[in-house]
Amino acid sequence: MRAVKTRGDGSFTVVPQISQGQISAAQLASIQRVIEEYGLPGIRITAGQRVMIDGVSADILREVVEKVGPVGDIFKHKVQACLGMTGCKLAMQDSMGVAARLEEFLKEYSLPTKLKSSVSGCSMCCAESMIRDVGLVGRKTGWVVSFGGNGGKRVRQGDILAQDVTEVEAFAIIGKSLDFYMKNAKVKERTARFVERVGVDAIREAVLGE
Ligand code: SF4
Numbered sequence: 426m427r428a429v430k431t432r433g434d435g436s437f438t439v440v441p442q443i444s445q446g447q448i449s450a451a452q453l454a455s456i457q458r459v460i461e462e463y464g465l466p467g468i469r470i471t472a473g474q475r476v477m478i479d480g481v482s483a484d485i486l487r488e489v490v491e492k493v494g495p496v497g498d499i500f501k502h503k504v505q506a507c508l509g510m511t512g513c514k515l516a517m518q519d520s521m522g523v524a525a526r527l528e529e530f531l532k533e534y535s536l537p538t539k540l541k542s543s544v545s546g547c548s549m550c551c552a553e554s555m556i557r558d559v560g561l562v563g564r565k566t567g568w569v570v571s572f573g574g575n576g577g578k579r580v581r582q583g584d585i586l587a588q589d590v591t592e593v594e595a596f597a598i599i600g601k602s603l604d605f606y607m608k609n610a611k612v613k614e615r616t617a618r619f620v621e622r623v624g625v626d627a628i629r630e631a632v633l634g635e
Contacts (some may be wrong), residue, residue, distance in 0.1 A: 429486065429496070439478040442495035444525050445506045446474035452494055459492050474505055480551055487631070492565050497510040502531040502540045505553075508561070509546030516546035518563025523592055530596055534603050538613040555582050557601055564588070568595040570603045572628065573620030581617040584625045586632060605631040 509520030542559035554560030556576035567589040574583030
């Protein structure tokens, strides 16, 4: 179960359900109540815009999960986003709105392995879109679409497939890239390694007909 992980000391971590780092007052209050009631060490905020409640022992796990509200990921392929127009004066595009719609869009895809995506509202790229499998970067004139990035052990900057496109056009390009990836990737092959193996020209040809 994604929401509960076994830790080295035998305790568990509970992950409340959060999308793009947004948490409601009611959800926050129930987390606080649970922490106080069970004397838990507190919460941890992760780089992936999640909140984790650590140190939950097996005997209280069920109760904590029930009381804390929905847990685990809402969507199979989670999308990160910067604040964008909800709180950043540099934003050129609505990164959080597009990230939420991208999560919806991606939920139909059964991919060979995990997919990390992120949406940045301007070219400062605070959501690190260029090192994600799928990245979107907002500009005044539209979206930049990148594919095949990775921020792990072997860092790879994604290849730009399109610039200055609308949201609808960007999603169509992402959809075609993922169709090609699904058909041709090896089991568990992340997009970065896939692009390196087949070459970006093959992807551009499949997606853009170039
Ligand atoms: S990427 Fe741009 S819009 Fe998003 S938080 Fe950073 S500066 Fe603001």
